[in-house]
Amino acid sequence: MRGRIFSIEEFATFDGPGIRTTVFLKGCPLKCTWCHNPEGQSFSAEYVRSPNGCLACGACIAHAARRADGSLLLTEASKNACPRELVRLCGEDVEVGELCERILSNSDIFHSTGGGVTFSGGDPLGQSEFLLACLSYLNGKTHRTVQTCGYASKDVFLRVLDHCEYMLFDLKIMDRAAHLAYCGVDNAIIHENYSALVRSGVDFVTRVPLIPGVTDTAENMEAIARFISGLGVQYIELLPYNSMAGSKYGSLLREYKPRFDPKRKLCWGSDIFKHYGIVSKKM
């Protein structure tokens, strides 16, 4: 079976315990306006342009196509036209066995440092059959972590839970309408899956990306705190907004439209979490 990935990162330092390799699966059901991995959003392979060494000669643009919404899209012709060979195809189809063996080439290092593999994305649950095939292949061979936004059918989510040792689960916005507005989907299923995760006994960490004025508001933090403490969760990790988040959009000829003020100072909400008996850690 083949799946589509867009990156393999050795020594990913924020994706679970120990020394890990993270595999980024292409495609995400959410469309968060702050996404810093825009190349992970589409399930299709896309051409991207590296800014390092770009002569701004315009050759790639001259060979670009138009998306349905009228925006430009790099093409194979753009790739061939670039004099510096800066345009490449992002999204590679790989066999389960081939990918897993590559990951396992470092399993001794994972073993000695308490690390393993992390599947991230995009959202890895977006290619659930491929993900499950990989997780099965790796069963008993190394420590498996899945990083997810939790937006998947209950059946898929439970099967994934059954095949991993650790989960990094993102909670973003508790308010349904705001979640729909900023992330593009309803959050009810996410909350159901999160509850299932807590009940499952699988080791996990809850993470909240702090987006200025969006997720870091007192109401949202309070809602998150209430929700997770109600399930008995006492630890949360807060990921500060990445000020470089917009930097990759240009590579896809897309415009970064965050719909919030990226420069606004972040609120860490430590007191709110403390009030609910939750230890919050700044990442």
Added chain:
Amino acid sequence: MTQRVKKQLALLNAREYRNRRADPPMDPKEADERFEETMMGEAQRFCYAVSCEKEAVFYGEDLFGFNRYCKGAISRGNFGNVVIDYAKILKSGLCGILDDVKRNRAHADAYANEFYDAIETFYAACFDICDTYRSAARKNGNDRLASALEQVPRHPARDYYEALVMLRFLSYILRLNRCTLLPLGRFDVYMKPYYNASIAKGVTREEILELTELFFISINFDTDLYIGIQKGDNGQSLVLGGCDREGNEVFGELSEICLKASEELCLIDPKINIRVNKSTPISLYERGTKLTKQGLGFPQYTNDDIAIPYLTSLGYELEDARDYAMAACWELIASGCGADTPNRHRVVFPEVVDIATRLDLVECKSFDEFLSRVDQRLEAHCNNLMKKYPSTYNDRTDATLLSSFISPCIERGRDAKNGGAKYFNVGFHGAGISTAADSLCAIKEGVFERGEFSAEELVSAIKANFEGYDEILKKVLSYPKMGNNDDRADSMGAFLMEKAVKYIHGKPTPSGGVFRLGTGSAMGYVTFADKIGATADGRLAGTPFASSFSPSPIAKLRGPLSNIKSFTKFDMRKICNGGPFTIEIHDTVFRNEEGEKKVAMLIKTFIDREGHQMQINAVNRDVLLDARDNPDKYPNLIVRVWGWSGYFVELEKPYQDHIISRTEFTV
């Protein structure tokens, strides 16, 4: 950091003190000519240099003094890059050494007597400058320094402060005598008795930290006068941890204080080295990583499990092997008794492979045949290097003063250039191993295994710097490269190293020592790379090699794990003259404790897999690019260059560019 430390640091970083120095009375080269080419002539030349230091110079609330008044009166005398016998000098004082001289005169020959006469003349001038400083300190109300100078350097140090003053003094006089590279050796070993004495007297650890910080600041004044290849290349490396002469771990409170001082100050000197082994706890790597986080390019780690067997295999006694320190960059050197020249020449691996490619490849019917041609050329290259080594040291390097601090020169009545030191072995670097291995791999894959182009086509392509050979270039770039844990490339590196070891390791030198081989490049990654055109791996003319033992700058890497695996496949116990595996890690990885801990795990992984030496640089490409274009914004941005760290904006452009290119594939 105390107020006093802050003030001294501000003074140093303002750099205004540099403008105050006086010009020498005459051209230094002209001055050199006025003195005889004898040991006594050398001593008299030093007396002249001392006389040009007209007055004592203090900066701010200077507790150490010994700063340069004159920019440099003489130009000769640059013997260095060895670790002097700090333990003995601290214990006996210069007068103790003079007593040794007297005692040894009883059985001295003419040469020895001349050596001893010269030492006495040298030391008399040393005492003069010391007395100048003592009265000036007294006059300025600096009673602490004045009192210390009653004791040292003439007599043994009695506490930590006096020992530091002795070190400052030694650095000053040796540098005045034009010794450029002056390593500090195993600081936490030889300073330990004085640290203990001060603690016993009631000095607090905070006071020791303050003194250590002030001392570290003091050795950064004047470093702009001691320029090796580039500014910052002054050899002030300092070693912490490792085992003592009996084999017991030495890392302790004082080592910890040194790390803290370095971390707080963020200066290019001293360059910290930590000795480790497979039993080193992860906590020490975590401690070291906090220093790496500062972006200074150190600590550098050296693996005792490899270094000590390497040295004993070359004939170093076990106790001396256990007591190794670092020369200026990463070369192993015996503390106090080694006059090794650890960086005499370089095996330039890519040059050997390149010559064989251009001259032999077309005739070869199989890859094995080509490989045996490479082997022949490598043997000739190594033999040629060993032949180049003269039976005596270069005449232009004078070593009399320095020799009085190296054992057992006094007892033998011989200076270090002429058999006075216990060890006088000769080290060769091994530059560009990854470029050479990748080139061999490209030839094997492209010409012999896949048949994607002919030998003639490849040779024409590299002769044309791949211009008009885009298809071949694309192909060779896509072949396996060292650093990706691919045996097809790594086995080529292993072949070259194994052969070079066979030709060099332990072979006798004409002067009775042995040759040693390492994996360092020093400036060779730029200077030698300049001389070689395009290579078969797809490296274009003018592109540098990797610095030391690292993947080629043109290699697209999978990541640090594959990289470490590639570079820990070889038995390094025969090729450990020095030259670290070097890895760049983006500074954001260090943004929290979790990231720091993982970097520590990565280093431990490398050491536990029997890697020999490792250097980790925390870098930020955007900052470096900005600093190159706007130097005024970054006067204190420090980067690792090869075996040393320097101020980025003071480097020449090729070195700046190489450092930036190294950051291209950082994680």
